[in-house]
Amino acid sequence: MYLSASKPTRSLRAVEWEGRNLVIVGGENHKTGQGICTIGHYENLELFAGHLLGIQSIPYRWSAQDLTTLDQIPYIGKISGNEEIYIATGFRKWGMTSGTLSAQMISDQIQRKDNPYTELYDPSRFKTGASLKTFFVQNANVAKELVAGKVEIVHKKTSDLTADEGAVVFHDGKRVGAYKDPEGKLHLVDRTCTHMGCETEWNDGDRSWDCPCHGSRFSYDGEVIEGPASVPLTKLYE
Ligand code: FES
Known part of the structure; x- marks a missing residue:
């Protein structure tokens, strides 16, 4: 795997998939649902890969959600208040390394062996200072997004959508989420998370x-x- 030393961060990894040699091109870190439109992120990666390697085709593309803890160190170990449940999360893209470490640490903890990293990765730690600051910054960001979504002004209507296009539209006197599929069928949802x-x-x-x-x-x-949502968005009908 190659990781760029410069910004913006890019990663390259060779992979064999169904008899073909592919390269996974990664990067364009951003908060889910914020910033430029997602297609723009894919285009930036395509541009990078095109310059560097030349591209024959793009068989797959996807966005992964990557959880980050307040102090950016993964949570690995027992969930507080429960002796029998262990968690490993918050890997910040270092899943191969942190996954292996988690397996070693949790195995040691189950066998009640000492492990020098137990305290560092303890899921119930909370350090005032950096953690507290990040906690407030993140929550201020959530509050901002919560308000912004409620006051957004929308001019688009369902009739403005072309095939395979989605947008927030004004419909039946309120803002709703709409997607017109390639066959022209309209899918409406109440977009409130x-x-x-x-x-x-x-x-x-x-x-x-x-x-x-x-x-x-x-x-x-x-x-x-x-x-974290576990309940679907409410479907709406025309
Ligand atoms: S409000 Fe928490 S994920 Fe949407």
């Missing part, structure tokens, strides 16, 4: 409704793709 009520945004790269507050994602017709 079922986790804590932020307004989801249309992701034009993956055709999904993404929540800018805590990263939940829903399919174009409202099914949950990614938590």
Whole structure:
């Protein structure tokens, strides 16, 4: 695997898939549901790969949600208050390394062996200072997104949508999420996230409704793709 030393960060990894040699090109880190439209992120990666390698085709593309802890160190170990449940999360893209470390640490903890990293990665730690500051910054960001989604002014109507286009539209006197599929069928949802009520945004790269507050994602017709939300968006009908 290659990781760029300069900005913006890019990674390259060779992979064999169904008898073909592919290269996974990664980068364009951003908060789910925030910033430029998702298709723009894919275009930036395509441009980079085109210059560097030349591209014959792009068989797959996807966005992954990557959880980050307040102090940016993964949580690995026992969940507080429960002696029997262990977690390993918050890897910040270092899943291969942190996954292996998690396996070693949790195995040691189950066998009650000492492990020098137990305290560092303890999921119930909370350090005032950096953690507290990040906590407030993140929550201020959630509050901003919560309000922004509620006051957004929308001019688009369902009749403005072309095939394979999604957007927030004004419909029946209110703002709703709409996607017109390639066959021209309209899919309407109440785009209010079922986790804590932020307004989801249309992701034009993956055709999904993404929540800018805590990263939940829903399919174009409202099914949950990614938590923390566990309840689908409400489907609406014309
Ligand atoms: S409000 Fe949408 S993920 Fe929390």
